[in-house]
Amino acid sequence: MVSEIRLFAEDTYLEKAQSYQAVLSSRGVDVKLDVIDKLNARFLRLNPDLGLCVDQDGLWLSANGMKMQPDWKAETARLKRASLKSEMIARACNLAEKPKLIDATAGLGHDSLLMAHLGGHVTLIERHPILFTLLEDSKQQAASDPFLAKVMQRIDLVFSDSAEYLQQQIEQKTLVDVVYLDPMFPQRDQNQQAIKKQAQVKKQMQLLHLLLPEDGEMDLGDYLLVLAQQISKRVVVKRPRHAVFLNAQQPDHQWQGDACRFDAYFPKMLIE
Incomplete structure (x- = not known):
């Protein structure tokens, strides 16, 4: 790091x-x-x-x-176009019910911003001090924007390692509606061929990859799925369309898009 x-x-x-x-x-x-x-x-x-x-x-x-920079204010146009019916992530995370949600792989926070706009109460977890400070700065600036101010009230930032945070919630017997996972570096596909990258990675992701190098300190999130299933009624994992399942675990339901999919897990012990 x-x-x-x-x-x-x-x-x-x-x-x-x-x-x-x-x-x-x-x-x-x-x-x-x-x-x-x-x-x-x-x-x-x-x-x-x-x-x-x-x-x-x-x-x-x-x-x-x-x-x-995360620049949440620049996402305003996308948010204004979004609706519970048009966004696949809204169906996957059941945002119509205004869930209490943990995003354990915050990244630039754009998915969490969308989920909060559509009604979710989102806690973003980020362990990297520089990325967390960038997120914190974006939230502070967005809070002064008339359109985004109310959305910011539904977003909490937590500076913590996600595994440690989830383990703490387990020990405290906390229960949330949704845990959302979007590992930055997905595993290889079912044929063990590397997932093809776009010819030109977006500028944001190029710099984020420099800050969070793939080799050495980044993980695939398998263990986060195991922890999340102990505190959440629903775990939603965002994956490239042809990527293998997180932790090699078959989801209970899927929402398929052209480029990505959402795998949902409904922990049985929490349902019973």
Whole structure:
């Protein structure tokens, strides 16, 4: 896991950058703050290593000439088009019932944002201090947006390892309606052939993969399914359409889309 990183900011945003530096330091990240003349495309190209940037739009992740942030405000157009009938994730997670839901693989939080917009009360779990801080910053900015403010009231962020958090809920005998899992690096398909990647991975995912490298520290989420089934009435796993089942476990129900599917598990011991 990244334990140190450079933080770039123009002098205008120095105070804001120092605030981010303090927050990240409190979460175990050694942050070197660099005040620069101009944070522009040329500067980013000349500084290709993974770093953070601060500007009028808040905190960004940067590398290879690109910038990325969760940017929940940019999802507004998608949210306005969404409905309980049109979104497969809404049916999979039974959002019409306004469930209490845990997203144990937060990522950029876009699925959780959609689920909260459609009525869910979502707790996002993220263990990486930099990604958690990016999510926290996006939530704070979204809370000032008239359209998103009420949605933010249905989203809680928790800085924790997902396995530890779920284990804690088991020990406390907590029961939630849904646990949602979307492992970032899916397993190979049924024929053991690597799942084909798009010719050009989206900018957001390119930078997220640099922050959360596939080799070494990322997991496939198999054990999260086992833990989730002990505290949830329904576990929903988002998978590429042809990926193998999580933990090699046949789901109780599926919703199939063109590119992905949602596998649902209904723990028997919680139903009986």
